[in-house]
Amino acid sequence: MVQGTLDMLVLKALVMGPAHGHTIARVIEQTSEDVLQVEQGSLYPALHRLEDRGWLQAYWGTSENNRKAKFYRLTAAGKKHLTLETNRWRQMVRAIGLVMGE
Amino acid sequence: MSLRRFFKRRLSDAEVGLEMENHLTLECDENLARGMSEEEARRQAYLKFGSPQRVREDLWRRNSIAPLENILRDVRYACRTLRRSPGYAFMAILTLGLGIGANAAIFVVINGVLLRPLPYAEPGQIVHVEQTAARVGTDPIGFSVPEVEEYRQLNHVFSDLAEYHSMTFTLLGAKVPERVSTGVVSANFFDVLGVKPVLGRLITPADESPKAEPVLVLSYAYWVKNFGRDPKILGRMFEMNDRVHTVVGVLPPLPEYPDANDVYMPTTSCPFRSNPKMIADRDMRMVTVFARMKPGVTATQAQSDLATITNRLALSYPKSYPAGAGVMAQMTGLEQELTHAARPTFLTLLGAAVLVLLLACANLANLAISRQLRRSQETAIRMATGASSWDIFRQLLTESMVVALAGGVLGLGIAAVGSKLLIAYAARMTPLSGEIHLDGRVFLFVAALSVIAGVMFGALPGFVASRDRLSVLTGSGERSVGSGGVTRARQALVAVQVTLSFVLLMCAGLMLQSLHKLLSVDPGFKTANVLSMRISLDWTKYAKRTELNQFFHQVLSRVTGLPGVESAAVSVMVPLNSNMGTMTGGVQLEGRALNPGELMPQVDFELASPDYFRVLGVPILAGRAFTDGDTEHSPAVAIVNARMAKHYWPTEDPIGRHVSTDNGKTWITVVGVASSVHQYGLDKDLKEGIYLPQDQSPSLTDAHLLVRTRVDPMHTANQIADVIHQIDPHQPVTEIRTLDQLRSAQLGTPRVTATLLGLFAALALFITVVGVSGTLALAVAHRTKEIGIRIALGAPKGEILHNVLVRGMIPVIAGIAAGAIVAMFSTRLLASMLFAIRPDDPLTFGSIAILLAMVALIGCAIPARSAIRVDPIKALRTE
Numbered sequence: 001m002v003q004g005t006l007d008m009l010v011l012k013a014l015v016m017g018p019a020h021g022h023t024i025a026r027v028i029e030q031t032s033e034d035v036l037q038v039e040q041g042s043l044y045p046a047l048h049r050l051e052d053r054g055w056l057q058a059y060w061g062t063s064e065n066n067r068k069a070k071f072y073r074l075t076a077a078g079k080k081h082l083t084l085e086t087n088r089w090r091q092m093v094r095a096i097g098l099v100m101g102e
Numbered sequence: 103m104s105l106r107r108f109f110k111r112r113l114s115d116a117e118v119g120l121e122m123e124n125h126l127t128l129e130c131d132e133n134l135a136r137g138m139s140e141e142e143a144r145r146q147a148y149l150k151f152g153s154p155q156r157v158r159e160d161l162w163r164r165n166s167i168a169p170l171e172n173i174l175r176d177v178r179y180a181c182r183t184l185r186r187s188p189g190y191a192f193m194a195i196l197t198l199g200l201g202i203g204a205n206a207a208i209f210v211v212i213n214g215v216l217l218r219p220l221p222y223a224e225p226g227q228i229v230h231v232e233q234t235a236a237r238v239g240t241d242p243i244g245f246s247v248p249e250v251e252e253y254r255q256l257n258h259v260f261s262d263l264a265e266y267h268s269m270t271f272t273l274l275g276a277k278v279p280e281r282v283s284t285g286v287v288s289a290n291f292f293d294v295l296g297v298k299p300v301l302g303r304l305i306t307p308a309d310e311s312p313k314a315e316p317v318l319v320l321s322y323a324y325w326v327k328n329f330g331r332d333p334k335i336l337g338r339m340f341e342m343n344d345r346v347h348t349v350v351g352v353l354p355p356l357p358e359y360p361d362a363n364d365v366y367m368p369t370t371s372c373p374f375r376s377n378p379k380m381i382a383d384r385d386m387r388m389v390t391v392f393a394r395m396k397p398g399v400t401a402t403q404a405q406s407d408l409a410t411i412t413n414r415l416a417l418s419y420p421k422s423y424p425a426g427a428g429v430m431a432q433m434t435g436l437e438q439e440l441t442h443a444a445r446p447t448f449l450t451l452l453g454a455a456v457l458v459l460l461l462a463c464a465n466l467a468n469l470a471i472s473r474q475l476r477r478s479q480e481t482a483i484r485m486a487t488g489a490s491s492w493d494i495f496r497q498l499l500t501e502s503m504v505v506a507l508a509g510g511v512l513g514l515g516i517a518a519v520g521s522k523l524l525i526a527y528a529a530r531m532t533p534l535s536g537e538i539h540l541d542g543r544v545f546l547f548v549a550a551l552s553v554i555a556g557v558m559f560g561a562l563p564g565f566v567a568s569r570d571r572l573s574v575l576t577g578s579g580e581r582s583v584g585s586g587g588v589t590r591a592r593q594a595l596v597a598v599q600v601t602l603s604f605v606l607l608m609c610a611g612l613m614l615q616s617l618h619k620l621l622s623v624d625p626g627f628k629t630a631n632v633l634s635m636r637i638s639l640d641w642t643k644y645a646k647r648t649e650l651n652q653f654f655h656q657v658l659s660r661v662t663g664l665p666g667v668e669s670a671a672v673s674v675m676v677p678l679n680s681n682m683g684t685m686t687g688g689v690q691l692e693g694r695a696l697n698p699g700e701l702m703p704q705v706d707f708e709l710a711s712p713d714y715f716r717v718l719g720v721p722i723l724a725g726r727a728f729t730d731g732d733t734e735h736s737p738a739v740a741i742v743n744a745r746m747a748k749h750y751w752p753t754e755d756p757i758g759r760h761v762s763t764d765n766g767k768t769w770i771t772v773v774g775v776a777s778s779v780h781q782y783g784l785d786k787d788l789k790e791g792i793y794l795p796q797d798q799s800p801s802l803t804d805a806h807l808l809v810r811t812r813v814d815p816m817h818t819a820n821q822i823a824d825v826i827h828q829i830d831p832h833q834p835v836t837e838i839r840t841l842d843q844l845r846s847a848q849l850g851t852p853r854v855t856a857t858l859l860g861l862f863a864a865l866a867l868f869i870t871v872v873g874v875s876g877t878l879a880l881a882v883a884h885r886t887k888e889i890g891i892r893i894a895l896g897a898p899k900g901e902i903l904h905n906v907l908v909r910g911m912i913p914v915i916a917g918i919a920a921g922a923i924v925a926m927f928s929t930r931l932l933a934s935m936l937f938a939i940r941p942d943d944p945l946t947f948g949s950i951a952i953l954l955a956m957v958a959l960i961g962c963a964i965p966a967r968s969a970i971r972v973d974p975i976k977a978l979r980t981e
Binding site for chain 2: 020021022025039040041042044045048049052063064065067068069070
């Protein structure tokens, strides 16, 4: 996976609403039609990092299988950062596309 | 990374663990739903996830701060090590706690008294000006009102000069009539001190005009005590000296200086001070002067300006300043005046406490070295497995820091208790004792002291340990004996300990001897079973001589009639009450003309009722005591003390001679000679003195009643006070004390100083003996093999004993020699606190040296005994 994109993907996965780690991994895999195979463990340091930066907020809730689970939610700063990252990503994709002659 | 996360790592790790476990379970469930076997579902979930352990480690590292982590690890390791040897830990923490506690307790006092700025504006510029007559006596003689005015006008160095004196007046208008200590001050007094009121205003120049309405300013303490901080006190009226005074302000909390006054009034309200005779008479010296130096003026300039004025006055008024009296004006800085008595004592005590702490550190360093030698194998293994010298050094230092900081906490506790006990002691020496309490500075001091102590006793063992070589592992002979360098270091530490104890023992020894000398001073009277109480009469009520005498006669006859009372007397002063100034004055002796400029003989005056000598047990050596027949209307008589008799009539009989106290207008016949007494203090020399009968003397409005009882004097105190209240219900009776109490109060300060120093010295001696004997014991233990071989080869036991003792005593003797030299210089600092003993008293030096040597020898004897008991077979087999 391209360096630094995991953060963006995690943020994007949370746009639809709060979710716990497993759901986030599932969302990324499924929406990418199983192309992006995250090593699921590396998700957690990323979540930790994003929380530290104030882009995510964590809280404890109950998961679908009725267990205590940690849920993550986008903060206002997180949304702002996501927009920024998305724009940058689009520019990058366009630039690479141009170079590749597409 | 935030510190918060650092300290919550454990919690965070647990959370992540739970989170990942949850994730894996969900994944596993999904796989099961897909139809995998349970085992396969789990395997697949883990494959997809990766290693949870790695994630946890990753996050743990993210939340770490490496140096902090190292320190914490060292601290934890140190705590574990110490827990494994609780005996050492307990000893070390206790020793350091005592050392640090002693320092801290004394520092609390020094901090409050010597380091905190005085609660006045620019206190460095405030000075107390005193007039003395050096050739008459050492006590200041005060200023007269005209003199104050002249000094105010003529000086060039002071921005302002204020006048002050204190008297006791009766205040009416509170619940009961009350005697209040009153500061009588010029309008600028509070400006000179630089004090602002907490309520209302202070005294202004308008208050000091003769026609102004009388005003009062209350002291903070009096306001709190009697009016519960009532802000409505402003405008309240009280009657004093038959005039109505209005309260206009309240002072902030200030030291009880110059006196513990309840209220302040302007000079014009004081009936004595506003008396026209008082204002005009240059020789009525009764006021004190405070001044504020102009900015930039030095003390030397101010002093020489004062001298110029004195000379000028002496030229203009030769009669008031006889050449023989040596009158001059001197000034003392306020700070100096408030702290001079406490400064040497507390600095000495701090010095002693520092020595004790140093001693404790030296001892602990020694102990830590021997601990380290036992652990050298462990150290060598750690070094072999990759620890650097610095790691070992740091580890050892951390261990001593943990001990030192624990000692610091204990010390802080000791200081909190100790400083409370020291307040009363400090109060005898300075009015600033109210400022003594723990504050941030004390905490900082204790923290700094702990760190310094930790470094001091941790660095040497750490250094020794970090130089441990791998040879230790091969089991060569050097093991656990330490190299020659280590042995020398240990012996030097012992010598240092002996040196420090020598100095401490010397100080304590001198103080104890000084105290003993003071205790054995015969005051010249019998202090047992004598009660004293102060009766400050309302001077307006007893203005007439007859009324005054009648009052005292009534009191004396009724008190003498009480059961348990043997005799009673009145006088001006209680003997041994050093708080009051002396009553010194000139007398003229019959048949002895004075040369022009020569001073009249100066003697101490005392007024006494007939039974005075009987009450105090002062023997009448010749002639008679006063009797009831010596009244206002009978011929004037006097009794002189033995010293005066010997000085002025060395070869003649003083009885029947005549003296005059009023420049020869009237003559008084000497009728008796009384034995001399130490009137003002046990440490003051005997002086010439004269007694006049109370009935024949100038009015006595501030008197003391002295009562000799057959029972415990304090038991009769209430009955006596009742008798006085029957005669005059408004008459307060204060300062009820026994003469024994006054005597112990006089001895209190030297006694406490000697006790504290003695305590420090005893502690020092104990630590030293433990150190000497411990070091030698270790040396003997390490030489077991060698001693065994010697015995096996036939060395006589006497030789072994001699050998061990000599080795043990060498550092002790060196320490004693060094201690004697150090003490020679340092005990000089004690000189001002000693009575009747020189700081280099050779007898004390000798006894301390012998004492130390003896005690050290006993300390050496135990390890020496075990040396001669070494069984050669066992010694050789164990190696």
